[in-house]
Amino acid sequence: MYSTPPAVGHVQHITENVLWCRMPLPLALDHINVYLVRDNHGWAIIDCGMATSETIAAWTSIIEQLDGPITRVIVTHMHPDHIGCAGYLTQTYRVDLYMAQTEYYAARALYAGNQGADNWQDRRYYRAAGFSPEQVTLFTQGKGGFGKVVSPLPLSFVRLVPGETLLIGQSSWQLILGLGHSPEHISLFNPEFDICIGGDQVLPKITPNIGAYSTQPQSNPLYYYLHTLEQFAQLPQSTLLLPSHKNPIRDIPNRVAEIIHHHHIHLDNLMQACLSQQTVVSLLPVMFQRQLGKHQMFFAVAECLAHLNYLLEQDKLTCVKDNYGVNQYQTKP
Numbered sequence: 001m002y003s004t005p006p007a008v009g010h011v012q013h014i015t016e017n018v019l020w021c022r023m024p025l026p027l028a029l030d031h032i033n034v035y036l037v038r039d040n041h042g043w044a045i046i047d048c049g050m051a052t053s054e055t056i057a058a059w060t061s062i063i064e065q066l067d068g069p070i071t072r073v074i075v076t077h078m079h080p081d082h083i084g085c086a087g088y089l090t091q092t093y094r095v096d097l098y099m100a101q102t103e104y105y106a107a108r109a110l111y112a113g114n115q116g117a118d119n120w121q122d123r124r125y126y127r128a129a130g131f132s133p134e135q136v137t138l139f140t141q142g143k144g145g146f147g148k149v150v151s152p153l154p155l156s157f158v159r160l161v162p163g164e165t166l167l168i169g170q171s172s173w174q175l176i177l178g179l180g181h182s183p184e185h186i187s188l189f190n191p192e193f194d195i196c197i198g199g200d201q202v203l204p205k206i207t208p209n210i211g212a213y214s215t216q217p218q219s220n221p222l223y224y225y226l227h228t229l230e231q232f233a234q235l236p237q238s239t240l241l242l243p244s245h246k247n248p249i250r251d252i253p254n255r256v257a258e259i260i261h262h263h264h265i266h267l268d269n270l271m272q273a274c275l276s277q278q279t280v281v282s283l284l285p286v287m288f289q290r291q292l293g294k295h296q297m298f299f300a301v302a303e304c305l306a307h308l309n310y311l312l313e314q315d316k317l318t319c320v321k322d323n324y325g326v327n328q329y330q331t332k333p
């Protein structure tokens with residue numbers, strides 16, 4: 001039923017009050033879905049696409065086709081493919097940005113960059129993962145890609161509070177918190193429409209990246225992700241998931257079960273591999289059976305570390321730093 005996505009710059013009706021559009025991404029994952037919900041006197045945008053000329057052209061075309069103006073911009077989380085055009089849209093159409101508080105400030109911080117601070121902790125992070133000093137230099141050079149695909153962020157926002165309900169026009173949407181993929185991810189569920197706008201929290205076919213990044217290397221995002229995922233297992237099987245990537249699906253509880261299974265397979269494989277001493281780098285092929293470029297490596301390292309931190313916190317692994325500053329992991333007997 002929803003197996004044919006709308007072409008870029010076009011609108012597909014999910015219902016008369018909810019519209020589906022697609023924006024191109026200059027990545028291996030080549031698209032993001034964005035949605036429009038009927039608001040009072042116009043349409044609320046939910047997620048924006050990256051700030052590229054293609055996406056801005058697509059928005060211009062879409063907005064011309066609508067029967068009312070843009071009323072506000074809602075962003076599920078601060079990743080560039082979701083927030084990229086938010087500044088452009090809010091400024092051009094003079095509307096407010098709606099976002100969770102931690103997401104807004106995380107985006108402002110990333111946009112601002114390092115502000116002259118030394119990146120010794122980033123270097124320590126990659127060294128601990130098991131990269132050579134030359135590779136560490138490579139990975140920690142040329143940061144600041146966020147601002148290249150995100151338009152300047154608005155200086156004011158309206159806070160979305162997880163657990164509360166947001167009224168968009170006549171429809172009321174429950175704001176569901178997701179942790180682990182981003183700091184304070186918001187999904188929107190409308191029981192009356194039987195629709196969940198999921199963001200990246202629950203995706204068909206692919207799983208959202210769950211990473212322990214250099215800003216918080218000891219974090220346990222997989223625990224928090226799986227914990228907040230439980231709410232989605234409670235949604236009705238009939239509910240239509242409108243995801244940020246791939247096509248809409250029903251039976252969210254089944255997809256949640258598949259995602260949990262996927263992570264447990266990774267955890268089991270890592271435990272097995274760590275029967276002999278391993279590093280994050282030596283474990284990458286256990287989790288990713290493909291060649292990884294520099295961009296993918298950034299996510300792969302964080303994802304692998306997230307799984308290891310989960311096992312560490314469960315007391316199933318030991319982690320010892322060797323004389324070179326490299327973390328050595330081993331399964332506990």
Ligand SMILES: [Zn+2]
Nearest residue numbers: 077079181200
């Ligand atoms: Zn994301």
